[in-house]
Amino acid sequence: MEAAKMNSSRSRTFHAAMHPWLAMGHLTPFLHLSNKLAERGHRVSFFSPTKTISKLESLNLYPHLISFVPLVVPHVDGLPLGAETMSDVPPSMAPILAIAFHSLQNHVEALLLDLKPDFVFYDLAGWVPSFTRPLGIKSVYHIIFSAATVAYFLVPSREIQDDDIKTKMRLMSPPPGFPPSPLNLHLHELHAISFWARKNENTGLSLYDFLSTSMKQCDIICARTCREIEGPYCDYLESQYAKPVLLTGPALPDQEVIVTHPLEEKWANWLLGFKPGSVLYCAFGSERVLRKDEFQELVQGLELTGMPFLVALKPPSGAATTEEALPEGFEERIRGRGVVHGGWVQQPQILAHPSVGCFVSHCGFGSMWESLMNDCQIVLLPHLEDQCLNSRILTGGLKVAVEVERREEDGWFTRESVCSAVKAVMDEESQIAAELKANHCKLRELLSTDGLESSYMDNFIKKLQDVMIMSSD
Numbered sequence: 001m002e003a004a005k006m007n008s009s010r011s012r013t014f015h016a017a018m019h020p021w022l023a024m025g026h027l028t029p030f031l032h033l034s035n036k037l038a039e040r041g042h043r044v045s046f047f048s049p050t051k052t053i054s055k056l057e058s059l060n061l062y063p064h065l066i067s068f069v070p071l072v073v074p075h076v077d078g079l080p081l082g083a084e085t086m087s088d089v090p091p092s093m094a095p096i097l098a099i100a101f102h103s104l105q106n107h108v109e110a111l112l113l114d115l116k117p118d119f120v121f122y123d124l125a126g127w128v129p130s131f132t133r134p135l136g137i138k139s140v141y142h143i144i145f146s147a148a149t150v151a152y153f154l155v156p157s158r159e160i161q162d163d164d165i166k167t168k169m170r171l172m173s174p175p176p177g178f179p180p181s182p183l184n185l186h187l188h189e190l191h192a193i194s195f196w197a198r199k200n201e202n203t204g205l206s207l208y209d210f211l212s213t214s215m216k217q218c219d220i221i222c223a224r225t226c227r228e229i230e231g232p233y234c235d236y237l238e239s240q241y242a243k244p245v246l247l248t249g250p251a252l253p254d255q256e257v258i259v260t261h262p263l264e265e266k267w268a269n270w271l272l273g274f275k276p277g278s279v280l281y282c283a284f285g286s287e288r289v290l291r292k293d294e295f296q297e298l299v300q301g302l303e304l305t306g307m308p309f310l311v312a313l314k315p316p317s318g319a320a321t322t323e324e325a326l327p328e329g330f331e332e333r334i335r336g337r338g339v340v341h342g343g344w345v346q347q348p349q350i351l352a353h354p355s356v357g358c359f360v361s362h363c364g365f366g367s368m369w370e371s372l373m374n375d376c377q378i379v380l381l382p383h384l385e386d387q388c389l390n391s392r393i394l395t396g397g398l399k400v401a402v403e404v405e406r407r408e409e410d411g412w413f414t415r416e417s418v419c420s421a422v423k424a425v426m427d428e429e430s431q432i433a434a435e436l437k438a439n440h441c442k443l444r445e446l447l448s449t450d451g452l453e454s455s456y457m458d459n460f461i462k463k464l465q466d467v468m469i470m471s472s473d
Contacts (some may be wrong), residue, residue: 014118014468015043017137019108020144022049022073023086023126024286029144029224029366030121031059031066033248036457038062039101045115047108049073049084058261069111074103085288090317102127112137118468126214135218137466141218145365147225147245148183148233148393149386151175155240156260177239178234182396188411191386215241220467224365226250226456228446229393246463248367249456250447263349264388270339271310271350277357280309280422281350281376284362288383292316294413296327298381299340301418302360303330307426308337310356312345351376358426360418363390372400373444377425377436379404379412400440401425402432 016037020030027048034044043065048056050070077467078096083089089097101124109131112120113140116135121142122128129139143150152158158175159167168190172182215221221241223234226249238245240362264269271279280302281439290298295316302309322342335473347367347373351359351374358377361367371378378401380389404422405417425433446452 012465012468013041013043014464015045016119016121017045017047017049017069017112017115017117019120019122019125019128020142022084022097024055025053025086025106025364025366026123026144027052027056027085028059028421030142031056032170033121033142033224034066035059035061036248040457040461041065042461043067043429045069045111045117047071051082052096071104071107072210073100076100076103088288098124101125119464124211124214126210126217129214129217130218136471138220138471139218139221140220141215143221143223145386146390146393147223147230147237148181148366149389150215150223150235151178151236151240152183152389153385154208155237156212156216157240162468177236179236181232182392183389184392185385185388186406186408186411188409189382189385190404192390203354211399218243220244220246220464222246222248222460223443224248226447226452229398244463245459247456248460249453251367260350261346263353264348267310267345267350268353271353271355274308274355276354277375278308279308279353279355280305280358280360280426281312281356282360283312283345283347283367284383285364285367286314286344286379288362289314290316292318292325295319295322295325297413297415298418299330299417300327301413302422303334303338304415304419305422305426307358307422309334309339309343310350311338311340312341312347313342315342360422363387363394365390368394372440372447375444377433378402378423378440379425381418398439398443400436400443402436431441 018030018034019297020026021136031046031186034046037044039062045067047069048071052073053070075081076096076099079093079100080089083097086094086097105127112132112135117137119138119140120128120132121140123142123144132139152174154176157177159170168187171190172185172187221237221243223245225234225247227234227247234245234247282302290313295313299311302311313322315322316325322340348370350356351370356376358379359371360379360381361371363380363382364387380391380394380401380403380435382388391403402421404413404421406413423428425436427433
């Protein structure tokens with residue numbers, strides 16, 4: 001009788017609310033998880049800024065089960081009128097957007113009180129557990145970065161107290177007890193330490209304090225990864241926080257989205273003009289803005305390769321368009337074999353195109369998975385700390401990519417180093433290229449194993465249902 005009750009409870013559907021940080025790099029993976037839950041019959045209330053909903057609707061594969069709940073992002077001093085997400089502001093305005101985000105607390109609490117979901121998934125909304133616990137709603141801290149990054153930075157044994165040189169030197173190595181790995185940082189890669197360490201005038205907490213406390217207070221930690229890639233880092237996190245770290249699976253791109261939303265005709269036709277595996281595709285995500293000198297050095301490095309290329313980058317700082325920032329004479333020299341585009345493109349569809357043979361990436365976590373699941377060779381030019389650690393996983397641990405060489409003291413890269421990295425992976429006679437390709441092929445086959453991703457998601461849902469059972473006893 002008890003076993004029948006358990007099986008019945010585990011087959012019950014649940015209602016989850018999603019409250020991600022206001023950036024497309026957070027909203028999109030939360031929606032990806034929502035699709036996986038809805039695929040199995042679970043209901044989702046997805047909190048999103050009002051105008052941003054239109055950008056997400058095409059990615060909602062189950063509109064009968066996933067409902068968007070609009071949030072009106074309040075205007076605060078210093079924030080441009082109408083700004084809703086990090087796509088609307090320069091990276092330097094992230095702290096101001098965070099103030100607007102945290103101003104939504106009362107509204108979000110009222111919504112949860114009305115919706116009464118079983119679970120709330122969040123990341124930077126660290127105040128969520130303080131009012132979900134009295135309501136009997138389980139709070140789930142959803143890691144959308146690599147588990148390795150969180151384990152490296154956000155564990156109780158890590159000390160981030162200030163942004164002086166001692167703290168920076170400590171952060172160049174993993175924290176105590178960290179599993180053996182190729183992960184480390186260079187001094188020039190510690191861009192955001194002052195941001196992480198700076199105390200907020202109102203709360204007295206730094207971002208590091210806030211996030212680590214959020215993980216301590218939540219009921220469950222879940223990570224958008226799999227044991228095949230990050231098993232030791234997940235185990236380390238679990239031991240550090242003494243609570244379950246559930247894995248949602250390898251976060252692979254939705255093939256249905258690729259099929260139902262084919263590549264835009266102008267890009268498909270352009271790519272068809274080149275032989276299979278010959279085109280370089282370069283993109284650094286929706287938020288990365290290069291300096292003009294970096295932008296020019298990068299595109300000239302791709303020009304030096306002599307290969308066809310498609311670059312999708314935001315205009316560099318100080319430029320209204322990518323065209324006005326291009327080096328003198330560049331467009332004439334690369335006409336017919338190169339395109340530099342300053343707008344949004346369908347990255348999964350481009351990477352899946354047979355003409356694309358190399359992905360020059362910043363190694364954001366989403367792009368990392370997309371690169372692993374396609375045939376193209378991988379060249380990495382990371383910027384932020386999490387991207388640098390992701391890059392070390394791919395180059396040092398898995399040996400499926402190369403990283404562009406940079407100057408140690410300031411991280412500067414040259415057009416020659418960009419060209420050299422690309423040629424190292426695209427040279428058909430190169431032993432390095434052959435080894436990387438073979439390793440990549442084996443890993444892609446493993447991640448593509450029939451049932452691998454669905455087994456992760458089924459197990460993840462079963463464990464959430466177990467939590468529901470325990471809560472109802």
